[in-house]
Amino acid sequence: MKKFALIGAAGYIAPRHLKAIKETGNNLVVAMDVNDSVGIMDSHFPEAEFFTEFEEFAAYVEDQMLKGNKLDYVSICSPNYLHAPHMKFALMNGIDVICEKPLVLNAEDINKLAEYEVKYGAKVNSILQLRLHKSIIALREKVAAAPQGKVFDVDLTYLTSRGKWYLKSWKGFDEKSGGVATNIGVHFYDMLHFIFGKVLNSEVHYRDDKTSAGYLEFERARVRWFLSIDAKHLPDNAVQGEKLTYRSITIEGEQLEFSDGFTDLHTESYKNILAGKGYGLQENRTAIETVEKLRTAAVTADPTWAHPFLAKVK
Missing domain, CATH: 3.30.360.10 (Dihydrodipicolinate Reductase; domain 2)
Structure with missing residues (x-):
């Protein structure tokens, strides 16, 4: 069972990610969104931690790493312009990413993220369902x-x-x-x-x-x-x-x-990613x-x- 975090839990697309994490037999440990309308989480992972401040979320993730509870994946459903910085946060902590479309807004961000992958040994996966x-x-x-x-x-x-x-x-x-x-x-x-x-x-x-x-x-x-x-x-x-x-x-x-x-291909995307066959x-x-x-x-x-x-x- 892989340990997941989800950024953007109140967003339109988040329920498909929650469903995919559940249907692939994995666990959502923590979620974050600046909005607190995240009752949908109770249908999937009622025990997950939740934060409305990114700094608190980041501190929790890093504290868990110190305790030996490193996350396996961060799923990103945040607004488009935040995808790149949120991916960089995960990669800097050595955590693989599953990011919604559009992956980034500019091609230059792909080049920078590729450098992060090499430096920190983690990988970006995308939803191209x-x-x-x-x-x-x-x-x-x-x-x-x-x-x-x-x-x-x-x-x-x-x-x-x-x-x-x-x-x-x-x-x-x-x-x-x-x-x-x-x-x-x-x-x-x-x-x-x-x-x-x-x-x-x-x-x-x-x-x-x-x-x-x-x-x-x-x-x-x-x-x-x-x-x-x-x-x-x-x-x-x-x-x-x-x-x-x-x-x-x-x-x-x-x-x-x-x-x-x-609209039903997110679980298939997750299965491929978990099998090492995701789109990077x-x-x-x-x-x-x-x-x-x-x-x-x-x-x-x-x-x-x-x-x-x-x-x-x-």
């Missing part, structure tokens, strides 16, 4: 088997409506979240790289605080993409539920069905470099490869 999805793996195999030189035409559309709270939270500030393309899109860009290979070209066709659209060219694909948290862009067939969503990937006009299991720093590099460029690129006027939904915002 779409790489484990059966439909994504099948598509990757299909693309690999296609005639050499075949380039696929792809449309990626992801809309997940958010209320007014979103822009008032840390997610609404580019310097903290990386903006919409980073916050809700980074795992899609990783998925596209995983399937279609190296990024050859990128364009931004629209960008505001709620919506981003553009074009990415990979070795094996031309991708028009549209991402938004604005409910007014949703099509009529959006999914009703906790929040209105619309998720679509078409390849050569054929719909890729990957909704089933989309370098597997994240392409996606992080991609969103970093999209964040600062000039907007292309009158693009050739415009996503059909672009008409909704222009």
Whole structure:
């Protein structure tokens, strides 16, 4: 049984990590969040220690090490801009990391974290759950088997409506979240790289605080993409539920069905990590470099490869 800490226990994604720690037969020793709405912990690890101050959390972790109770992993679900410093804390204490997406906001942080790994002998693992999805793996195999030189035409559309709270939270500030393309899109860009290979070209066709659209060219694909948290862009067939969503990937006009299991792959990710088969720093590099460029690129006027939904915002 491995001993875990969790930073960001009150966050949206934390329950999936709590569930994954439990389902892999491990124990959450301590958790931390500046917010104290963490009752979800009682369903999984009611005996875990909890702190709202990072300094108290850090002192507890270090005191336990002195007693011979070193943690095995720190799982990180904190706001995006805190991922790098929280990973550095774990690595400096020789503790392996499991970090949510986006791993970091800038590629330079990957280089620095690689130095920490070498110096302190601990490893960063990331949650790139779409790489484990059966439909994504099948598509990757299909693309690999296609005639050499075949380039696929792809449309990626992801809309997940958010209320007014979103822009008032840390997610609404580019310097903290990386903006919409980073916050809700980074795992899609990783998925596209995983399937279609190296990024050859990128364009931004629209960008505001709620919506981003553009074009990415990979070795094996031309991708028009549209991402938004604005409910007014949703099509009529959006999914009703906790929040209105619309998720679509078409390849050569054929719909890729990957909704089933989309949110249930954290436990599989943990199993791989615990078996020494996790995705580390370098597997994240392409996606992080991609969103970093999209964040600062000039907007292309009158693009050739415009996503059909672009008409909704222009």
